[in-house]
Amino acid sequence: MSTHDTPTERPTQRQPVKFYQTGTFTVGNRLLPENVRSVQADMRRTNSLNSGHRACQGCGEALGARYAIDAAMQATRNQLIAVNATGCLEVFSTPYPETSWQIPWIHSLFGNAAAVASGVAAAMRVKGHSDVRVVAQGGDGGTTDIGFGCLSGMFERNDDVLYLCYDNEAYMNTGVQRSSATPPGARTATTPAVGRQPGNEFGTGKNVPAIAMAHRIPYVATASVANLRDLEQKVTTAMAIRGARYIHIHVPCPLGWGSAPADTIRIARLAVESGLFPLYEAHDGQVTARTPIRRRVPVDDYLKLQKRFAHLFANEAGKERIALVQAVADRNIAEFGLLAGDDAHG
Amino acid sequence: MDKPFAITLDVGSSLANRTGSWRTSRPLYVDRLPPCNHACPAGENIQQWLYHAESGDYEAAWHALVENNPLPAIMGRVCYHPCEGACNRGRLDEAVGINSVERFLGDEALKRGWQFKRPAALSGKRVLVVGAGPSGLSAAYHLRRLGHAVKIVEAGPLAGGMMRFGIPKYRLPRDVLDGEVARILDMGVELELNRKVTDIRQTMRDEGFAAAFLAVGAHIAKRAYIPAGEAARMLDAVAVLRDMEGADQPMLGRRVVVYGGGNTALDVARTAKRLGATEAIIVYRRTREKMPAHDFEVEEALQEGVLIKWLSTIKNMADEGTLTVEKMALDDKGFPQPTGEFETLEADSLVLALGQDVDLSLLDNVPGLVIKDGVVQVGPDMMTGFPGLFAGGDMVPSERTVTVAVGHGKKAARHIDAWLRGTKYAPPPKHEIATYDHLNAWYYADAPKTVRPVLDLVRRQSTFDEVVSGLDETNALFEARRCLSCGNCFECDNCYGVCPDNAVIKLGPGKRFEFNYDYCKGCGICVSECPCGAITMVPETI
Numbered sequence: 001m002s003t004h005d006t007p008t009e010r011p012t013q014r015q016p017v018k019f020y021q022t023g024t025f026t027v028g029n030r031l032l033p034e035n036v037r038s039v040q041a042d043m044r045r046t047n048s049l050n051s052g053h054r055a056c057q058g059c060g061e062a063l064g065a066r067y068a069i070d071a072a073m074q075a076t077r078n079q080l081i082a083v084n085a086t087g088c089l090e091v092f093s094t095p096y097p098e099t100s101w102q103i104p105w106i107h108s109l110f111g112n113a114a115a116v117a118s119g120v121a122a123a124m125r126v127k128g129h130s131d132v133r134v135v136a137q138g139g140d141g142g143t144t145d146i147g148f149g150c151l152s153g154m155f156e157r158n159d160d161v162l163y164l165c166y167d168n169e170a171y172m173n174t175g176v177q178r179s180s181a182t183p184p185g186a187r188t189a190t191t192p193a194v195g196r197q198p199g200n201e202f203g204t205g206k207n208v209p210a211i212a213m214a215h216r217i218p219y220v221a222t223a224s225v226a227n228l229r230d231l232e233q234k235v236t237t238a239m240a241i242r243g244a245r246y247i248h249i250h251v252p253c254p255l256g257w258g259s260a261p262a263d264t265i266r267i268a269r270l271a272v273e274s275g276l277f278p279l280y281e282a283h284d285g286q287v288t289a290r291t292p293i294r295r296r297v298p299v300d301d302y303l304k305l306q307k308r309f310a311h312l313f314a315n316e317a318g319k320e321r322i323a324l325v326q327a328v329a330d331r332n333i334a335e336f337g338l339l340a341g342d343d344a345h346g
Numbered sequence: 347m348d349k350p351f352a353i354t355l356d357v358g359s360s361l362a363n364r365t366g367s368w369r370t371s372r373p374l375y376v377d378r379l380p381p382c383n384h385a386c387p388a389g390e391n392i393q394q395w396l397y398h399a400e401s402g403d404y405e406a407a408w409h410a411l412v413e414n415n416p417l418p419a420i421m422g423r424v425c426y427h428p429c430e431g432a433c434n435r436g437r438l439d440e441a442v443g444i445n446s447v448e449r450f451l452g453d454e455a456l457k458r459g460w461q462f463k464r465p466a467a468l469s470g471k472r473v474l475v476v477g478a479g480p481s482g483l484s485a486a487y488h489l490r491r492l493g494h495a496v497k498i499v500e501a502g503p504l505a506g507g508m509m510r511f512g513i514p515k516y517r518l519p520r521d522v523l524d525g526e527v528a529r530i531l532d533m534g535v536e537l538e539l540n541r542k543v544t545d546i547r548q549t550m551r552d553e554g555f556a557a558a559f560l561a562v563g564a565h566i567a568k569r570a571y572i573p574a575g576e577a578a579r580m581l582d583a584v585a586v587l588r589d590m591e592g593a594d595q596p597m598l599g600r601r602v603v604v605y606g607g608g609n610t611a612l613d614v615a616r617t618a619k620r621l622g623a624t625e626a627i628i629v630y631r632r633t634r635e636k637m638p639a640h641d642f643e644v645e646e647a648l649q650e651g652v653l654i655k656w657l658s659t660i661k662n663m664a665d666e667g668t669l670t671v672e673k674m675a676l677d678d679k680g681f682p683q684p685t686g687e688f689e690t691l692e693a694d695s696l697v698l699a700l701g702q703d704v705d706l707s708l709l710d711n712v713p714g715l716v717i718k719d720g721v722v723q724v725g726p727d728m729m730t731g732f733p734g735l736f737a738g739g740d741m742v743p744s745e746r747t748v749t750v751a752v753g754h755g756k757k758a759a760r761h762i763d764a765w766l767r768g769t770k771y772a773p774p775p776k777h778e779i780a781t782y783d784h785l786n787a788w789y790y791a792d793a794p795k796t797v798r799p800v801l802d803l804v805r806r807q808s809t810f811d812e813v814v815s816g817l818d819e820t821n822a823l824f825e826a827r828r829c830l831s832c833g834n835c836f837e838c839d840n841c842y843g844v845c846p847d848n849a850v851i852k853l854g855p856g857k858r859f860e861f862n863y864d865y866c867k868g869c870g871i872c873v874s875e876c877p878c879g880a881i882t883m884v885p886e887t888i
Contacts, residue, residue, distance in 0.1 A: 021400065021827045021836070022877060023791035028839025030855065031401060031827070040843035043852050051848045051865035052360030057368065058869035062846040097355035098362060228843060254869075262870030265844055269788065295788075 024229050039071045039232050046073040046102060048082075053100040054092040058261025060251035060268060061089055061166045064225045065137065068164050068249060071232040073103065075239035076133045081106070081120055085113035085138025085147055088173040088253075089166060111146040113138045114154040117161040125160075133239060137164040140181035141171045144208045151208075155215035155244045162238050162245045165208065168253035176256040180206040183276075184328070185321050186308045188256075193311035202324055212246040213285045219245040221281035225252070226269035230291050234281055250277045258307020270302035275329035278336045290336045299326045365847060369868035371883045373841075373861055378780035378833025378879055382429035382444060387745075388415045388484075388753040392429055392444055393834055399447060399826035407826075408451045408460055415752055416487040416530055417480065419456055419522045422449020424513055425749045426640055434782045434832050438790060443817075443825045450822040456525045462533055465493040471766045474499065474555035476543050476708070479507020480748045481561035481739030483527065484755025485762075486535045489559075492763045496535045497555075501542040504591075507563050508740070509748060511588040512610070514617050543708045546735065557734045557762050560709075560722070561755065564702035564740040570605070572696075575665030583614045583699035590617060599694020601625045603669060605660055606699030607637040612644065614697050615652045627691065628654045631674050631682045657682060660696070667693050704741040719743070727771070728758035736762055780833025784879030789840065790830055835859070835880040841872035 020031045028041030039045055048069035055062040073080050084090045084107045093100040094107065108116045117136035124132045136154075138147055143165040154161055170188045171177040178188040184202040187193040191200040212220045218241050223231040231249065238245040252268050254261045271277040272291075276299060279291035300322060303309040312318035312325075333339060380393040391414060398407035411418050422445055433441035454460075471494050475482045478500035486496045504510055505527045509518060531537055543549050550558055567582035574580055581596065583606070589596040602618040604611045607630035615626040628647075630637060633656050637644065648654070659682070661670040669691040674682035703720050714731035716723040721743050728736045738754025740746045764771035817825065835858050842850045842859055849866035850859050873881045 021791065021829065021831075022789050022838055025789045025791060026838035026840045026877060027843030028837070030837045037839070038843065041839040043854065047848050049848075050360055051862065052363040052365055053847070054360075054363065054365070055846060057867045058871055059846045063844065063871075066846070066848070093360070098358045098360045100360035260870075262874045264846075264869070264871055265875050 027228055038228055039074045040067060040228060046070045046078065048073055048101065048103050049093060050100045050102055052098070054095065055088070056253075056255050056261070058254045058264045059088075059092075060225050060253060060264045061139065061168055062092070063264070064166050064231075064249045064251040065089055065164075067225065067228060067231050068137075068223075068235050068247070069103065069135070071235035072133070072135055072162065072239055075236045076131070078103075079129075079132045080104075081124075081132060081134050083108075083113050083117040083120060083134065083136040085136070085142030086110035086173075087139035087142045087171075088168070089137065089139060091173055110142055111148075112150050113142060113147055114150040114161070114163055117163070118154050118157065118159040121160045133162070134160065135162045135164055137166065139172070140165060140167040140169060141173075141179045143167075144180045144206050148208075152211075152215070155212060155217050155246070158217060158243045160242050160244070162235075162247065165246070165248045166251045167248055168251050168256060170253075170256050172253050172256040180204070181208070183325075185303075185312055185325055187311060188308070196317075198311045199308070199321075202321070209246065209248045209282075212248075213282050213287075215244070216285040217244040217246065218242075219281070219283055220248075220285075221246075222248045222250070222277065222279050224250040224268045224272050224277060224279060226250075226265050226272055227279065227291065230279060237281070256308070258310070259305050263305055267302065267305055270297055270305070273297045274299045274302045275333040275338055276302060276325070278332045278338055280336055287336070290338060293333070293338045296333075296339065299329050364864050365867050366849075366862075366864045369863075369866060369886055371868050371870070371885045372863065372866065373868070373870065373872050373881050374884055375835065375859065375861075375880060376833075376882050377777055377835075378784060379777040380780050380832040380834065381432035381434060382442075382832075384776075384779055385428040385432035386753075387428065387747065387750040388421070389756060390414045390429075393829065393831060395451070396442070396444070396447065396826050396829040397831065397834075397836065399451065399822070400829065402823060404451055404454050404822075405458075405460060408455045409463070411448065411451060412462060414756060416462065416484060417452075417526050417748075417752060418448050419452025419526055420480075420509060420518060421749065421752070422446065422452045423518050423522070424509070426747060428749075434780070434785060435828060435830055437782050438787055438830075439792070442828045442830075446817050447822055447826050450817040450819075452522075452526070456522065462487070462529060463491065464533065465491055467493050468495070469493040469766065471495065471556045472497070472554055473762060473766075474550060474553070474558040475561065476546065476558065477507060477561040477563055477739070478502070478505035478527070478537060478539075479561055479563050479739060479751060480509055481563075481751035481755040481758075482507070482559065483530055484752040485559045485561065485736075485738065485759045486755075487530045487533065488756050488759030489762060490530075490533045490535050492759065494763070494766065497553075498535060498537045499541050499543055499549075500537065500539050501562075503540055505537060505539070507561075508565075511565075511591055512584070512613070513748075514587065514590065514613050514620075516616070516620065517613075545711055546708050547711055550734075556766055557736065559728075559755070559758050559762060560730075560735065560737040560741065561739040561751070562705060562708070562741055564704045564721075564746065566703040566705055567698065568701040568703055570698060570700055572660055572662060572698075574663040574696075577665040578663040578667065579695040580663060581695060581697045583610045583697050584702060586614055586697055587617065595621060597695075598623055598697070599667075601667070601692055601694045602627070602697065603660075603691060603693040603695070604628045604697045604699055606630065606701070607632065607639060608699060608701065609639045609643055610702075611699035612639050612647045612652070614699055616647050616650055618697075619650055619652060626652045627693075628652060629658045629660055629669075629671060629691075630654060630656060631659045632680075633657060633676065636680065655691075659684070661688070663693070663696055667695075669693050669696065702740070702746075706741075727761035727765075728754060729761065729765070734765065777833070780879050785830060785832060786875060786877050786879075787830075789838070789875075789877035831878045833879050836878060838877060840875050840877060841881060844871050844875045846871065 049066040081104045113136045121134040178190045185199045221234040382392040395407045395410040427445040430441040475498040567584045602623045618626040657674040673687040736758045739751040849862045
């Protein structure tokens with residue numbers, strides 16, 4: 001299954017790119033040498049998640065999964081096995097007997113992806129296939145709620161698995177129910193926009209990247225489908241490390257968020273640029289790098305494109321709640337120093 | 347049935363699931379018209395030649411440039427670059443310095459001796475071009491490329507027209523002009539100097555020309571009646587600038603007054619300064635906003651110490667060199683009206699720069715011509731009322747600039763070619779303009795702080811001031827790479843990368859992309875995330 005006979009070495013550090021019309025903001029750039037273009041720009045990319053999958057129009061998760069797995073495939077010279085939790089990604093990619101996956105792929109249960117992946121990694125070790133690497137992947141429901149015990153165990157044992165969480169902030173597959181990753185104020189099927197405090201309760205939720213860091217595992221990062229270069233660099237970095245690793249990827253869901261399919265990347269970008277979804281990486285529990293905001297925007301720009309937040313714009317009470325969301329963004333910006341410098345781009 | 351327990355079907359690929367059937371609208375690759383191209387009076391494909399320059403292939407860039415305009419080194423100095431005014435990059439930071447890159451390419455071509463492509467096949471037809479100014483040279487070049495035998499007849503002693511006898515040397519060095527003229531002649535274009543065509547029909551008949559392009563320019567200075575003493579020194583601007591080309595420079599004196607508000611008035615005032623005048627004063631009857639001269643020329647003239655008296659007319663000039671000037675006031679309609687207030691100005695000479703008329707004497711015996719406001723009327727194909735006789739440049743109704751003249755020459759050449767072949771030239775349909783709202787400006791890199799000084803330098807260098815040299819390769823490349831490629835795919839791979847369904851097929855370098863409509867669900871992310879607006883969505887037909 002080798003499509004890359006001679007894989008090019010990709011640097012794990014962000015490339016300082018000279019002023020080339022679009023720099024590295026676009027997927028490719030004809031003015032850059034091939035080895036510093038993104039994996040996705042490559043005509044021979046793996047397309048690990050192939051066409052014909054049944055994800056909705058403009059699905060952020062389908063995009064995020066291909067970005068991450070293609071990068072991991074490149075980094076491991078295609079010696080990769082993927083374990084999948086139950087969720088949209090599993091359902092839309094593998095209706096029996098079809099599969100969209102062009103890599104060895106296994107699904108067991110909703111909550112045990114991390115445990116199954118630990119087992120696959122152990123099996124590979126026992127069989128002497130030290131070059132075969134394992135990723136586990138799931139949505140926010142399968143990761144932050146149902147699979148959380150298994151995930152914590154995988155972290156604590158420092159099993160050699162990269163866990164990828166595609167965070168679309170609710171249980172989309174079953175009809176948009178709230179998860180512990182649903183942001184405050186968001187309307188879901190189980191947090192309707194009714195009553196005096198419409199939408200998801202403020203002060204709830206779980207910060208899984210921070211919990212992963214608290215396990216002192218070798219590598220934790222956050223990423224977004226709006227920043228492909230950053231995402232690929234993080235996956236590549238993760239695959240160069242042995243032990244438990246975790247990457248939390250923000251993936252908009254047009255259906256669940258009530259946004260236009262064409263706006264998927266735009267919305268993900270606004271989440272990053274507003275400060276609501278900070279991009280950073282941590283080694284051994286310490287934050288070591290953050291991706292600065294390029295053009296800061298108020299959270300309104302992000303919220304108003306999504307029907308799940310429409311009630312915040314309906315009345316005066318909503319304004320106060322938007323101010324609370326803005327406070328979250330401001331705190332992230334201050335905590336991670338997201339406005340400092342612009343040296344990651346060029 | 348040799349399958350494991352409970353397995354009844356073979357493993358299949360999701361490729362069996364043609365998700366393209368979900369689509370209600372489909373993405374389409376388009377080419378939109380970049381605003382720079384749209385604004386160019388010479389019809390240059392600026393975005394295209396910048397594309398080649400971006401990758402450092404200056405020779406390809408130059409060849410793409412001269413497809414439309416054979417005079418890039420001249421353009422890069424004297425063009426008023428309406429392209430830069432239209433540039434979408436101006437909304438991001440500053441317009442791309444198109445003019446300075448054009449000058450760089452033009453100078454590179456002269457330095458390296460790049461030559462024009464020769465005509466593919468000869469037509470056997472002879473075409474006469476009257477006048478070796480920008481319009482005549484452009485027409486001759488394009489006609490030659492189309493395979494015709496071309497002869498230019500020029501009344502003056504040298505080729506160039508107003509580029510030589512109207513534009514001062516500090517704006518256009520003569521070796522640049524000579525170099526670009528010579529390259530056109532090298533294609534096999536014949537040039538006869540010092541011959542004035544007096545009867546165009548006779549000349550065509552005698553020498554067997556199947557068609558003619560007239561571009562004699564406008565060289566006769568307009569006069570205004572100003573009572574003056576016999577010893578008063580009154581000159582016209584055209585003559586002053588023409589004399590600058592001769593061995594003896596015009597004697598203007600220490601105090602020079604120029605009357606008029608066009609670019610020519612500024613050229614004369616700036617020339618006077620360079621000839622050593624301590625005072626060069628422009629007298630103009632209206633205000634700065636109403637002045638026809640280009641803003642940057644006014645600015646440069648003021649920087650050089652030229653003074654301008656607004657809202658003033660000259661009533662008379664006495665022998666001792668004293669001018670009587672009347673103050674004017676604008677009325678409700680914006681026209682200047684006399685106020686009855688007078689003042690005097692001391693001047694050794696007065697130069698009139700009140701516009702130019704066309705010498706139409708060569709057309710006396712031509713029937714069917716329409717002449718209005720002193721210029722020859724032409725159709726959209728640049729043909730006059732007399733079949734086979736075409737005209738362009740300053741002698742037809744137009745904005746009188748070098749670039750417009752070059753554009754006329756090209757347009758006329760195409761119609762002359764069609765006319766000679768007995769067909770009609772139909773210009774290709776124009777694409778929709780790639781306005782700023784078609785772009786996703788997020789993707790364009792900002793000019794980082796370190797390159798700001800370079801950028802500022804580029805601005806300074808695009809002022810045509812020959813005291814400052816042109817761009818060198820590094821900053822020319824940098825400037826070219828600031829182009830946003832509005833409306834035309836530059837292969838950034840964004841559509842290929844952002845499709846959640848892998849429904850974009852990358853065809854390889856230079857070949858762009860195509861959609862795989864079997865799987866494209868029509869989400870439109872590719873349209874939203876295309877930086878340059880080269881994709882559009884159209885509804886599916888049912």
